Amino acid sequence: MLVALSHFGLGIYDLNPGQWAVVCFYVLSSFLMERQFQKLAPGGGIRAFYLDRFFRIYPVYLVVTLSRAVAFELGLRDTIINFTLIPLN
Numbered sequence: 514m515l516v517a518l519s520h521f522g523l524g525i526y527d528l529n530p531g532q533w534a535v536v537c538f539y540v541l542s543s544f545l546m547e548r549q550f551q552k553l554a555p556g557g558g559i560r561a562f563y564l565d566r567f568f569r570i571y572p573v574y575l576v577v578t579l580s581r582a583v584a585f586e587l588g589l590r591d592t593i594i595n596f597t598l599i600p601l602n
Contacts (some may be wrong), residue, residue, distance in 0.1 A: 519531025553561045584593050 515530040515534035517531075517535075519529050523530065545583055549565070550559075550562050581593065584590070
């Protein structure tokens with residue numbers, strides 16, 4: 514919400530709340546990534562960590578990419594573009 518409010522131009526004593534929200538997100542994200550690395554590193558080292566990351570990210574990426582390609586081939590390009598604009602409203 515702070516990022517959204519920041520995009521509307523809301524500031525608190527000339528501080529941008531969106532910047533603080535993004536910094537907090539990155540701090541929390543790096544903390545969780547470090548915990549995941551510590552959990553996987555003793556067993557398989559850095560290779561196990563990157564394999565875990567790959568298998569968490571790649572299947573979703575593959576499904577979305579293939580779904581998009583099939584939908585575009587079926588002539589649903591405009592429909593997909595309209596649905597992706599819904600979160601922006």
